[in-house]
Amino acid sequence: MANVIENGTITSPRGFIAGATAAGIKYEGRLDLGVVCSEVPANAAGMFTRNAVKSAPVLVSAPRVAHGAARAVVVNSGCANACTGERGLRDAEAMAALAATKLGLLPEEVLVASTGVIGTFMPIDRVAAGIARIRPDSRGGNAFARAIMTTDTTCKEIAVAAGAPGGNFTIGAAAKGSGMIHPNMGTMLCFVSTDANVELRFLTAALARCVDRSFNMVTVDGDTSPSDTIFVLANGLAGNALFDQTSGAVFEEALGHICEHLAKTIAADGEGATKLLEVTVAHALSVEDARVAARTIASSPLVKAAINGADPNWGRVVCAAGRSGASMEPDRIGVTLSDVPVMSQGMPVPFDEDALRTRLKSDRVSIYIDLALGDGCATAWGCDLSHEYVTINASYTT
Amino acid sequence: MANVIENGTITSPRGFIAGATAAGIKYEGRLDLGVVCSEVPANAAGMFTRNAVKSAPVLVSAPRVAHGAARAVVVNSGCANACTGERGLRDAEAMAALAATKLGLLPEEVLVASTGVIGTFMPIDRVAAGIARIRPDSRGGNAFARAIMTTDTTCKEIAVAAGAPGGNFTIGAAAKGSGMIHPNMGTMLCFVSTDANVELRFLTAALARCVDRSFNMVTVDGDTSPSDTIFVLANGLAGNALFDQTSGAVFEEALGHICEHLAKTIAADGEGATKLLEVTVAHALSVEDARVAARTIASSPLVKAAINGADPNWGRVVCAAGRSGASMEPDRIGVTLSDVPVMSQGMPVPFDEDALRTRLKSDRVSIYIDLALGDGCATAWGCDLSHEYVTINASYTT
Numbered sequence: 001m002a003n004v005i006e007n008g009t010i011t012s013p014r015g016f017i018a019g020a021t022a023a024g025i026k027y028e029g030r031l032d033l034g035v036v037c038s039e040v041p042a043n044a045a046g047m048f049t050r051n052a053v054k055s056a057p058v059l060v061s062a063p064r065v066a067h068g069a070a071r072a073v074v075v076n077s078g079c080a081n082a083c084t085g086e087r088g089l090r091d092a093e094a095m096a097a098l099a100a101t102k103l104g105l106l107p108e109e110v111l112v113a114s115t116g117v118i119g120t121f122m123p124i125d126r127v128a129a130g131i132a133r134i135r136p137d138s139r140g141g142n143a144f145a146r147a148i149m150t151t152d153t154t155c156k157e158i159a160v161a162a163g164a165p166g167g168n169f170t171i172g173a174a175a176k177g178s179g180m181i182h183p184n185m186g187t188m189l190c191f192v193s194t195d196a197n198v199e200l201r202f203l204t205a206a207l208a209r210c211v212d213r214s215f216n217m218v219t220v221d222g223d224t225s226p227s228d229t230i231f232v233l234a235n236g237l238a239g240n241a242l243f244d245q246t247s248g249a250v251f252e253e254a255l256g257h258i259c260e261h262l263a264k265t266i267a268a269d270g271e272g273a274t275k276l277l278e279v280t281v282a283h284a285l286s287v288e289d290a291r292v293a294a295r296t297i298a299s300s301p302l303v304k305a306a307i308n309g310a311d312p313n314w315g316r317v318v319c320a321a322g323r324s325g326a327s328m329e330p331d332r333i334g335v336t337l338s339d340v341p342v343m344s345q346g347m348p349v350p351f352d353e354d355a356l357r358t359r360l361k362s363d364r365v366s367i368y369i370d371l372a373l374g375d376g377c378a379t380a381w382g383c384d385l386s387h388e389y390v391t392i393n394a395s396y397t398t
Numbered sequence: 399m400a401n402v403i404e405n406g407t408i409t410s411p412r413g414f415i416a417g418a419t420a421a422g423i424k425y426e427g428r429l430d431l432g433v434v435c436s437e438v439p440a441n442a443a444g445m446f447t448r449n450a451v452k453s454a455p456v457l458v459s460a461p462r463v464a465h466g467a468a469r470a471v472v473v474n475s476g477c478a479n480a481c482t483g484e485r486g487l488r489d490a491e492a493m494a495a496l497a498a499t500k501l502g503l504l505p506e507e508v509l510v511a512s513t514g515v516i517g518t519f520m521p522i523d524r525v526a527a528g529i530a531r532i533r534p535d536s537r538g539g540n541a542f543a544r545a546i547m548t549t550d551t552t553c554k555e556i557a558v559a560a561g562a563p564g565g566n567f568t569i570g571a572a573a574k575g576s577g578m579i580h581p582n583m584g585t586m587l588c589f590v591s592t593d594a595n596v597e598l599r600f601l602t603a604a605l606a607r608c609v610d611r612s613f614n615m616v617t618v619d620g621d622t623s624p625s626d627t628i629f630v631l632a633n634g635l636a637g638n639a640l641f642d643q644t645s646g647a648v649f650e651e652a653l654g655h656i657c658e659h660l661a662k663t664i665a666a667d668g669e670g671a672t673k674l675l676e677v678t679v680a681h682a683l684s685v686e687d688a689r690v691a692a693r694t695i696a697s698s699p700l701v702k703a704a705i706n707g708a709d710p711n712w713g714r715v716v717c718a719a720g721r722s723g724a725s726m727e728p729d730r731i732g733v734t735l736s737d738v739p740v741m742s743q744g745m746p747v748p749f750d751e752d753a754l755r756t757r758l759k760s761d762r763v764s765i766y767i768d769l770a771l772g773d774g775c776a777t778a779w780g781c782d783l784s785h786e787y788v789t790i791n792a793s794y795t796t
Contacts (some may be wrong), residue, residue, distance in 0.1 A: 053720030053728045083716055085729060085745040118713025119746045226717055301699065301783075302791055309792025315516025318481055319624055322451030330451050331483060347483040348517045385699075387785045393700055394707025 002254035005170070008159025009141025013170040013195035014237040015039045018140035020147035023130030025123055026078030026116060033130040034147035036140075036174075036191060037072035037103050042235035044070035045204040046111070047211055049228035056081045056088035057112045058229060060096065064108055065231060068200045071109040073191055073231055074099035076127065077150050077176070078116040082226040091122040098131045113189050113229045115150055115176060145174035148189055151392055152178045156265045162254045167239035169196035169251070173258045177266035190215065190230040190262060196251055197236035199244040206252040207232055214259035215266075267381035268363075272389030277307055277382040279367045281321070284376035289326035291378040296324035297367060298382030308384035310360035312353060314342040317367055332372035338365055400652035403568070406557025407539025411568040411593035412635040413437045416538035418545035421528030423521055424476030424514060431528040432545035434538075434572075434589060435470035435501050440633035442468035443602040444509070445609055447626035454479045454486035455510040456627060458494065462506055463629060466598045469507040471589055471629055472497035474525065475548050475574070476514040480624040489520040496529045511587050511627045513548055513574060543572035546587055549790055550574050554663045560652045565637035567594035567649070571656045575664035588613065588628040588660060594649055595634035597642040604650040605630055612657035613664075665779035666761075670787030675705055675780040677765045679719070682774035687724035689776040694722035695765060696780030706782035708758035710751060712740040715765055730770035736763050 011018050020034035046065035048058045064070060074095055081088045096110040103110070114122070145157040159172035175190035198206075211230060232255075243251040268276035279298045284290035297303055300320035306313040314335050321328060335343040338359040340351050359365075365384075409416050418432035444463035446456045462468060472493055479486050494508040501508070512520070543555040557570035573588035596604075609628060630653075641649040666674035677696045682688035695701055698718035704711040712733050719726060733741040736757040738749050757763075763782075 051717060051720040052724075052726050053716050053731075080713070083713055083728070083741065083744060083746065085743070087745075118711075118717065119741065121746070226720060301787075305788050305791030308788060311793050313516075315478070315481055318451050319449060319516065322449040322624060326450075328450050330481070333451075343481065343517065345483070346481060347485075348481065348519075385788055385791075387788050389699075390703050390706060390783055390785050390788065393703030393783075395709050 002160040002162040002257050005159040005161055008172055009157050010036055010144055010172040010174045010191060010193050011138050011141035012159035012172040013193050015195055015235045016172070016193045017136040017138050018144035019134040019136035020140065020143040021130045021133045023076065023126045025076055025126060031143060031147040032078045033076045033127060033134070034144040035072060035074045035099050035103065035134055035136055036144050036193065037136055038193070038233050038235040040235050040237065041069060042071060042233040043068060043198060043200045043203055044231065044233050045207045046229065046231045047207065049226055051226045053083065053226045055114060055227045056084055056092040057114045058227065059089060060092040061111045061113065061229065064111055070111050070233060071105050072099060072103055073111045073113060074131070075113040075148055075189065077148050079114060079120055079122050080116045080118045080227050081114040081122045083119040084121055087121060091124050094124055095122070095127055098128050102131050102134070111231055113227070115148060115189055115227050118226065141172060141174070148174065148176040150176065150178065151271050152176050152269055154265065154269045156262055158258055158261050160254050160257055162250055164240040164250055166241040169194060169238035169240050171196065171254050171258055173262060175262040175266060178269050178271050189227065192230070192232035192255070192258065194232065194234045195237040196234055197238060197240050197242050198234040198248065198251060199242050202244045202248045203232065203234055205245070206248060206255055210252065210256040210259040213256065214263035264381050267383050270383035271392045272386040273383030274363065274386055275307060275384045276364045277304070277367065277384060278364070278379060279382065280377070280379045282368065282370045282377045283373055284371045285327040285374040287376040287378060290376035293321045293324045293326040293369070294378045294380035296320050297369070298380040301385055304382065304385035307360065307365050308386050310357050312337055312342060312356045312360060317369060318343065321369055327373060328371050329373065334370040334372065336368040338362070400558040400560040400655050403557040403559055406570055407555050408434055408542055408570040408572045408589060408591045409536050409539035410557035410570040411591045413593055413633050414570070414591045415534040415536050416542035417532040417534035418538065418541040419528045419531045421474065421524045423474055423524060429541060429545040430476045431474045431525065431532070432542040433470055433472045433497050433501065433532055433534055434542055434591065435534055436591070436631050436633040438633050438635065439467060440469060440631040441466060441596060441598045441601055442629065442631050443598070443605045444627065444629045445605065447624055449624045451481065451624045453512060453625045454482055454490040455512045456625065457487060458490040459509045459511065459627065462509055468509050468631060469503050470497060470501055471509045471511060472529070473511040473546055473587065475546050477512060477518055477520050478514045478516045478625050479512040479520045481517040482519055485519060489522050492522055493520070493525055496526050500529050500532070509629055511625070513546060513587055513625050516624065539570060539572070546572065546574040548574065549669050550667055552663065552667045554660055556656055556659050558652050558655055560648055562638040562648055564639040567592060567636035567638050569594065569652050569656055571660060573660040573664060587625065590628070590630035590653070590656065592630065592632045593635040594632055595636060595638050595640050596632040596646065596649060597640055600642045600646045601630065601632055603643070604646060604653055608650065608654045608657040611654065612661035662779050665781050668781035669790045670784040671781030672761065672784055673705060673782045674762045675702070675765065675782060676762070676777060677780065678775070678777045680766065680768045680775045681771055682769045683725040683772040685774040685776060688774035691719045691722040691724040691767070692776045692778035694718050695767070696778040699783055702780065702783035705758065705763050706784050708755050710735055710740060710754045710758060715767060716741065719767055725771060726769050727771065732768040732770065734766040736760070
């Protein structure tokens with residue numbers, strides 16, 4: 001079992017250093033540029049957005065991480081460097097090269113990621129000056145996590161430790177995400193470090209499975225970003241016997257814990273959100289059906305607005321499931337809102353409206369829908385839709 | 399060419415009568431029950447929601463309209479009669495039977511539709527008392543249109559007249575729609591009457607084509623309702639030479655005008671909307687690609703919130719297109735917001751931000767995106783996302 005490390009960060013695993021600075025990319029005096037680096041070579045895996053429009057950092061980093069090895073990540077907030085053409089690609093390469101020089105690495109060993117406004121060019125002079133100022137060390141994890149925040153109201157980081165034959169290992173991670181969250185792969189940005197000794201092929205496969213059950217089941221607003229990225233660097237300093245497809249269950253469980261924790265944290269911190277929404281679809285005809293129905297419910301503006309107002313409007317839950325494309329027989333459906341049954345076999349069930357309303361005012365609301373058709377089950381996470389979401393997004397570029 | 403009739407209604411065509419009453423279905427003293435009836439037999443066509451969860455009136459009316467003939471429609475607002483199981487089906491049949499008795503028709507000649515809260519049973523006694531009170535006549539069109547409003551702030555009706563060999567014809571229509579609008583077939587509710595003499599097969603085909611270019615390209619919130627319904631009744635009293643696939647162009651053009659007008663009116667009156675949003679995707683690889691990209695942009699919460707705030711955040715437009723599934727080459731894309739070019743060949747174009755912001759404050763905003771790939775073109779209509787949308791939907795059932 002993986003244990004959560006108190007105040008753990010991306011530098012909790014052995015051999016990782018990080019640092020950040022306020023480079024003035026969009027705002028003055030706010031951390032917006034960070035690096036994280038393994039002191040020794042590391043296996044690397046990554047996943048990226050499936051949006052047809054990909055940011056320059058995604059286009060630069062994808063072939064690098066495909067080699068299976070990397071040493072460092074340089075990341076900024078405030079400018080996404082997306083929709084910036086050839087110049088954007090040159091800027092992303094320059095960012096990586098500047099970080100490589102600073103850290104004594106080859107440019108190809110450095111991955112790059114950016115988040116912020118789309119369609120503006122990177123202020124590369126400020127990035128260069130910022131990178132020169134960063135002093136990465138083993139206590140720099142929290143500053144790194146804060147440097148990637150944009151509309152996030154909480155800093156998202158975690159580390160867990162677990163035992164394994166040959167040596168205990170640690171996994172640390174930092175993530176950002178609050179708006180344009182409907183990942184089809186990683187979330188906005190997530191970086192994972194570990195000192196575990198992990199076979200590359202298993203690392204890649206385990207990452208894909210964990211992401212599929214966590215970040216790929218989160219939605220804030222249904223909009224997939226061009227910057228979605230997750231990287232994991234595994235440097236092996238834990239000295240454990242190599243984790244692979246047969247021996248790696250303990251590693252995958254720990255990685256899954258990290259991913260699910262961060263995914264839920266992102267949903268709870270959705271732009272303007274006042275509540276975390278957890279939607280479970282049970283007994284769907286297939287897991288894929290359960291996944292699509294859960295995500296459709298969690299992303300329905302009408303469901304989200306009702307949850308905001310603690311309105312037990314369960315009809316919207318059924319309608320969202322009905323338009324999701326999942327197979328269903330309406331006369332079999334059951335719905336439970338925050339543990340109160342409201343629909344059974346396709347019909348309304350009498351319930352104490354005041355009592356349910358009180359439950360729906362909690363900062364955590366659950367929706368459970370039973371399709372009574374098969375064995376497919378999946379959970380998705382989202383949040384409510386508030387006035388504050390509109391306020392934030394009515395004036396984001398200015 | 400079809401000419402719009404001033405103050406035209408669903409009873410503008412010859413031989414149609416309508417009426418409405420306040421039956422107290424959800425609120426007291428508000429029109430909420432209406433009937434429209436052709437005084438002579440009429441060809442009938444209809445289209446319905448593709449949501450897997452269908453309301454009882456949809457399930458009752460679909461086989462009736464499939465016969466190709468109908469005389470009347472009875473409709474209520476305040477209760478959708480959806481998720482109501484067997485009892486709901488019996489209630490919908492009873493509504494039609496009560497209207498048939500009142501109008502001297504067979505129950506099978508009456509179509510039924512309902513809109514309102516999902517998951518509550520129809521107060522059938524109040525419906526019966528209401529139907530008994532209705533006195534339909536040729537001036538009842540406007541009352542009928544008002545009786546189907548729920549969160550609508552405008553009454554949606556139109557009539558057009560056009561010339562044809564053998565006799566001028568008229569088409570009238572009433573629609574409702576404001577929330578749960580992402581039709582995959584009709585909109586919430588739309589009823590069309592005409593005195594034109596129209597072959598049934600052509601009527602059905604023309605309706606499908608018109609709906610595909612109008613109601614099926616409207617979105618308010620991405621949520622498809624279980625009640626979406628459109629009916630057209632054509633009673634032939636105009637005496638024109640039969641419209642069919644070869645002779646019916648003038649009829650289809652007039653019907654298309656009606657559908658597009660009502661679709662845009664529904665988008666402009668989206669819940670909480672302050673602006674009509676018109677999204678055109680040009681030079682997509684196919685019409686289907688253009689349609690899906692246009693609808694995805696028009697339904698993006700981030701695009702809609704930016705439009706609410708008159709924020710020229712065009713990056714969100716490109717990102718929504720990028721996640722739509724339409725083929726695109728990012729380096730070719732051009733974007734124009736309310737006639738101001740902001741992106742060309744995948745790169746930002748300098749523009750006067752204050753001037754564009756002023757244009758985006760208009761009550762009609764256009765987005766034009768050129769994919770520079772092929773011949774596919776489509777237009778979708780939507781609206782902005784406002785605080786008021788959240789307010790309306792945070793407490794709808796109460």
